[in-house]
Amino acid sequence: MPEREQIRRPKREEAPEEVIEETAAGSEQGEKLKADLDELLDEIDLVLEDNAEEFVRGYVQKGGQ
Amino acid sequence: MALPKILGIETEFGISHVRGGGDPIAGSTALVNAYAARLKGHTRWDFHDESPGRDARGSAPLDARPPMVETHLANTVLTNGARFYVDHAHPEYSSPECSSAIEAVRYDVAGEHVLRRATEAARELYPGAPELAVYKNNSDGKGNSYGCHENYLVDRELPFADLVVAVVPHFITRSLFCGAGKVGYEFAGDDQGHFQLTQRAEFFEEVVGLETTIKRPIVNTRDEPHADPKRYRRLHVILGDANLAQVATWLKLGTTTMVLAMAEDGALPGRALLPANPVRAFQHISGDLSLRAPFDLADGASITALEAQWCLYEAAVTYTDTQGFDAVGGEVDGRAVLERWQATLHGLETDPSSLAGSVDWIAKLRLLEAYRERHQLSWDDARLAAMDLQYHDLRPERSLAARLGLEVLVGDEEAQAAVSEPPRTTRAYFRGRCLEQYPEQIESANWDSLVFDLGTDPLHRVPMMDPLRGTAAHTEALLDRCTTAEQLLRELDA
Numbered sequence: 001m002p003e004r005e006q007i008r009r010p011k012r013e014e015a016p017e018e019v020i021e022e023t024a025a026g027s028e029q030g031e032k033l034k035a036d037l038d039e040l041l042d043e044i045d046l047v048l049e050d051n052a053e054e055f056v057r058g059y060v061q062k063g064g065q
Numbered sequence: 066m067a068l069p070k071i072l073g074i075e076t077e078f079g080i081s082h083v084r085g086g087g088d089p090i091a092g093s094t095a096l097v098n099a100y101a102a103r104l105k106g107h108t109r110w111d112f113h114d115e116s117p118g119r120d121a122r123g124s125a126p127l128d129a130r131p132p133m134v135e136t137h138l139a140n141t142v143l144t145n146g147a148r149f150y151v152d153h154a155h156p157e158y159s160s161p162e163c164s165s166a167i168e169a170v171r172y173d174v175a176g177e178h179v180l181r182r183a184t185e186a187a188r189e190l191y192p193g194a195p196e197l198a199v200y201k202n203n204s205d206g207k208g209n210s211y212g213c214h215e216n217y218l219v220d221r222e223l224p225f226a227d228l229v230v231a232v233v234p235h236f237i238t239r240s241l242f243c244g245a246g247k248v249g250y251e252f253a254g255d256d257q258g259h260f261q262l263t264q265r266a267e268f269f270e271e272v273v274g275l276e277t278t279i280k281r282p283i284v285n286t287r288d289e290p291h292a293d294p295k296r297y298r299r300l301h302v303i304l305g306d307a308n309l310a311q312v313a314t315w316l317k318l319g320t321t322t323m324v325l326a327m328a329e330d331g332a333l334p335g336r337a338l339l340p341a342n343p344v345r346a347f348q349h350i351s352g353d354l355s356l357r358a359p360f361d362l363a364d365g366a367s368i369t370a371l372e373a374q375w376c377l378y379e380a381a382v383t384y385t386d387t388q389g390f391d392a393v394g395g396e397v398d399g400r401a402v403l404e405r406w407q408a409t410l411h412g413l414e415t416d417p418s419s420l421a422g423s424v425d426w427i428a429k430l431r432l433l434e435a436y437r438e439r440h441q442l443s444w445d446d447a448r449l450a451a452m453d454l455q456y457h458d459l460r461p462e463r464s465l466a467a468r469l470g471l472e473v474l475v476g477d478e479e480a481q482a483a484v485s486e487p488p489r490t491t492r493a494y495f496r497g498r499c500l501e502q503y504p505e506q507i508e509s510a511n512w513d514s515l516v517f518d519l520g521t522d523p524l525h526r527v528p529m530m531d532p533l534r535g536t537a538a539h540t541e542a543l544l545d546r547c548t549t550a551e552q553l554l555r556e557l558d559a
Contacts, residue, residue, distance in 0.1 A: 037435050040468055044436060044452070047463060052451035056206065058085045059454055063154035064077055064203075064211025065132065065277040065303065 067326035067392035068297075071218040071491055071532045072166070072318055074173050075159035076307050077152055077211040078180055079200035079457070089154040090138070092197050096156045097139035097149055099186035100179065106504025110140035110148060111511040114291065120275050121225045121288040121298065129275040131287065142510040144485050144501040146493030147172065149179060153278075155211050156180065156199065161493030162512075162532050165394030166319035166402055168488055171475045173314050175483035177201060180459055182484070201307045202457035203264040206450060208251045210268040212277065213307035215318060218532055219298040220329050221290075228300065229273055229284050231328035234338035235321065235377055236283055236304055237347040238370040240266065241356065242409050243317035245306035246426030248433065248453040249444070258352055259444035260433070262426045264306045266351035272343045277303050283343055291512035293530045300325065304347075309457060309466035311474040312423035316409060319394065319402030323381040326392040332384040338373050339363040354430075356413055371414060378406050422472045429456050432469065492535030498544045499553070506550035517550055525554055 049055035080092050101107045118131040125131070132153075140150035146161025158176035163169040180199045187197060204210045219228065244262035252267055261267075274282030287301045288294075302321070308314040327333045339362060340346035346360040350370045359367040381403060390399030412420045421428045433449055436442070442449060456465040475483075487497025492513075499515055500507060508518035517525040529535050547553035 036470070037431075040432070041436055041439055043468065044432075044465070047465070047468070048448065048455065049451050049463075053447040054085075056447050056450045056454065059079070059081055059205050060207060061079045061081075061089070061155070061205040061209045061211055063089070063278075064209060065152070065214070 066388070067329035068218055068220045069164060069392050069533060070322035070325055070394065071162050071164055072169050072322060073160045073162050073216045074169055074213065074314070074318065075157060075216070076173070076176060076201060076213045077155040077157045078459075079202055079205065079211065080154075080156060081198050081200070083196040083198050087195050090151065092195075093151040093154065093156040094139045095187045095191055095194065096180070096183040096197065096199070097141060097151055099190040100149060100183035101139070101141040102190060103182075103186050104141070104143070104504070106500070106507065108142045108500055108504065108507050109509045110142060110150060111509035111514065111516055112136050113511060114289075114513060115511075116289050117277075117287055118275070119288040121286040122273075125275045125286070130279060131275050132277055142496070142500060143179070144487065144497045145172065145175060145483055146487035146491075146497040147176065147179070148512075149183075153211075156183070161487055161497065162491040163488050163493075164490035165398040166315050166322060167394070167398045167474065168490065169318050170311055170315045171479060171483045172488065174311065174475045174480040177459055178480055178484050181461075184460070198463070199459045200454060200457045201309060201459055202245065202454065203306050204247060204251065204268075206247075206249070206251060206453070210265060210281075212265075212303055213305050214277075215302040215305060215321065217300045217302070217322060217325050218292070219300045219325055221294070221296055221298050223298075223329050225286070225298075228298075228328060230336055230339055231333050232300070232302075232321075232324060233272065233283055233343050234340065234373050235324045236302070237340065237343060237350055238373040238377075239317060239320060240347070240350050241370050241374060241413055242420070242424050243305060243308060243313045244351065244424075244426045245308055245313075245457075246429040246453075248450050254348075256352070258354060260354060260426075260430055261351045262354070263351040265304055266348045269304060269344055269347055283347060292532050297532075306425070307457070308425050310423055310425045310428060310471045312405065312409075312472050313425050315474055316402065316405060319398070320377070320381075320406055322393045323384070323399075323402070324377060326388075327380060327384050329392075330384070330388060332388075333380055334376060336363060338368065338376060341365075356417065371410060374410050378403075378410060381406070422470060425456075425466075428466070428469050428471060429453065432456075432465065489537035489541075492529045492532050494537045495529060495535030495540050495544070498540070499550075502544065502547075503550040503553070517554060519551055519554070527554070527557060 115134045138151040148159040160172035240263045247261045247264045250257045269281045271282040273284045275286050285301045285303045290297045290299045341361040341363050359369045390396045393399045421431050458464045487493045508516045515527045
């Protein structure tokens with residue numbers, strides 16, 4: 001199979017274990033994301049359909065490709 | 066040299082009556098008709114060249130059941146070159162032909178605006194009728210699926226069997242970044258977790274086939290080029306998820322155009338990435354949240370979806386180094402796709418949560434996990450299933466995707482403009498401009514022709530068999546000059 005030579009298949013064991021250093025900026029950004037998410041979760045309860053069970057049960061979509 | 070990858074994306078939307086009940090065909094019809102009523106003219110679709118039963122393999126198996134052509138349902142053509150209609154029991158928007166992935170994203174987002182405007186139009190036109198909600202997703206969570214299809218212009222000279230080998234590895238492994246995510250499973254099986262990367266993988270049963278509503282195949286053989294059949298194929302891709310993350314749509318389309326261009330130019334690693342069992346591998350990838358579980362290859366080796374994607378990415382880098390980006394959306398968009406492809410694979414490898422602004426399944430899963438933790442819910446709680454559906458709700462007041470800060474590639478203003486203006490780089494330009502300028506004289510339209518009715522016999526069909534012609538470069542001056550349809554037809558005949 002000559003085609004095989006044309007491409008390097010990355011080996012799984014080669015994948016370097018990257019040490020993710022938590023820089024000050026990185027953790028700040030992480031904190032902000034978390035705060036945003038908390039705010040969003042507060043909002044979800046207001047946005048979510050009133051009766052989740054009934055809403056999910058009633059969502060039926062037939063005749064699709 | 067590969068053909069320029071003209072492409073389009075079509076979405077069947079989920080539809081429901083907000084207070085329950087209601088007939089989905091009636092609801093879909095109300096949306097299309099109410100939207101069409103706001104347009105200057107209501108140009109009907111011309112079914113002249115529809116043949117969804119034609120099979121790219123030459124002949125279809127005797128038991129194949131392609132979809133019927135439904136000529137009786139609501140159907141219209143828009144001035145942006147798109148088609149908006151009722152397909153089975155869903156409203157469907159098919160984008161105009163585009164010449165780059167980013168342009169197709171613009172027209173996909175325009176489609177979301179069309180559906181929102183249609184919902185408003187229906188509310189106005191039918192006061193007192195039940196309110197409708199539209200969802201850009203692909204599953205009702207109960208074993209019913211509906212599609213988001215892509216279409217790519219492919220050289221007829223590439224044998225279909227080679228095309229299959231080229232696309233299968235990409236189609237199943239690109240799920241890593243273009244899956245829309247789904248809570249749970251809809252069909253019984255082993256080793257099922259609580260969440261999958263894709264909405265659609267469970268619904269696929271075959272590797273190659275003609276059907277789109279049953280026994281869905283990874284590679285669809287519908288051979289309906291809507292263009293000169295001697296030169297072109299239209300590869301009809303049916304397995305993708307509809308995305309709310311614009312980056313996901315962009316990468317899905319951009320990486321696929323690259324794989325197809327490489328296939329035409331013989332620049333792919335042949336059968337080396339072909340799975341032993343493509344259907345099982347697709348479902349396996351969809352269910353593997355670790356992104357690390359390998360699947361078996363036809364040659365006996367095994368590989369992970371990420372490794373396969375790295376191979377394809379590297380092949381694309383080598384390919385575009387020598388061939389440039391002419392066939393894949395041009396230098397600017399093509400290079401940007403490559404860069405984002407690399408960054409995305411790197412993100413998936415090192416820290417998937419870093420992609421919560423660009424990959425739908427990651428955005429959705431992150432939200433579900435946070436909500437689940439806050440309220441101590443089990444994965445089968447109906448609120449999580451409701452959030453899964455509401456992620457895709459197009460109503461701004463209900464949409465969860467709209468609240469997640471997904472990265473914007475196409476701003477609101479640009480998308481609003483694309484609701485009415487056609488792309489300048491394909492034949493959609495001619496279609497859209499004609500509909501804008503001569504709405505009363507166009508009797509019907511479809512992908513490859515326009516039929517004019519000047520009130521005198523006979524009707525006049527203008528064929529547009531080449532998607533690369535009829536662009537602004539070819540026809541803008543002509544259309545600017547021709548203030549009437551009569552003048553246009555006279556000049557075209559001259």
